Amino acid sequence: MKNICPLCDSENIEKIETCESYPVPFSKNVTIKQHLFRCNTCEHEGDFSRTQDKVFIKKLTEANFKSAQELMDDITNQGITMTYFEKALRLPFRTTARWKRGKMSHSALALLRLIRFSPALLDVADNNFSESSQAEYRFKQLFHFFDKHTINPSGSYIATKDKNELKLEGTCFVPFSMQTVSSDPKSIWSGQ
Numbered sequence: 425m426k427n428i429c430p431l432c433d434s435e436n437i438e439k440i441e442t443c444e445s446y447p448v449p450f451s452k453n454v455t456i457k458q459h460l461f462r463c464n465t466c467e468h469e470g471d472f473s474r475t476q477d478k479v480f481i482k483k484l485t486e487a488n489f490k491s492a493q494e495l496m497d498d499i500t501n502q503g504i505t506m507t508y509f510e511k512a513l514r515l516p517f518r519t520t521a522r523w524k525r526g527k528m529s530h531s532a533l534a535l536l537r538l539i540r541f542s543p544a545l546l547d548v549a550d551n552n553f554s555e556s557s558q559a560e561y562r563f564k565q566l567f568h569f570f571d572k573h574t575i576n577p578s579g580s581y582i583a584t585k586d587k588n589e590l591k592l593e594g595t596c597f598v599p600f601s602m603q604t605v606s607s608d609p610k611s612i613w614s615g616q
């Protein structure tokens with residue numbers, strides 16, 4: 425079958441090779457080469473033969489699955505054993521060993537990324553997502569964020585019989601803009 429331009433039906437098309445980079449979370453970008461077409465009449469470029477989509481998705485999926493080993497190494501380097509990982513998440517014994525042998529699924533990869541993003545989630549899971557473990561997690565995350573993204577952080581926590589008072593002070597430098605800053609913490613921290 426002869427390839428034609430899907431936009432203008434021109435047969436004056438040529439093969440081109442593109443090379444683009446795509447992000448893989450917590451890993452290096454993957455560069456994927458594609459053999460596409462360019463229309464010399466209307467300058468439209470694309471997969472006119474409709475054969476490249478599958479190849480592209482396969483390459484992108486492979487690159488993402490390949491990052492699983494890196495994610496597991498990163499988690500282990502934070503002092504978390506894969507045994508604890510499995511125990512906390514109630515995964516069958518040696519699940520991560522299967523992942524290491526390349527038996528990866530999309531959901532397993534998603535789970536690895538979430539734990540790589542916030543390893544302390546394992547402690548919450550290990551405590552059956554109890555109210556107190558959730559509270560502890562959120563409290564620690566707040567301090568962690570404050571510590572990491574604030575110049576000269578200072579804080580105090582006063583607990584008396586009647587009330588708990590928490591004060592955090594410092595100049596935030598954050599990679600996103602928090603335009604509304606008010607004394608109402610809800611308006612600062614919501615919307616994240």
Ligand SMILES: [Zn+2]
Nearest residue numbers: 429432463466
């Ligand atoms: Zn065209």
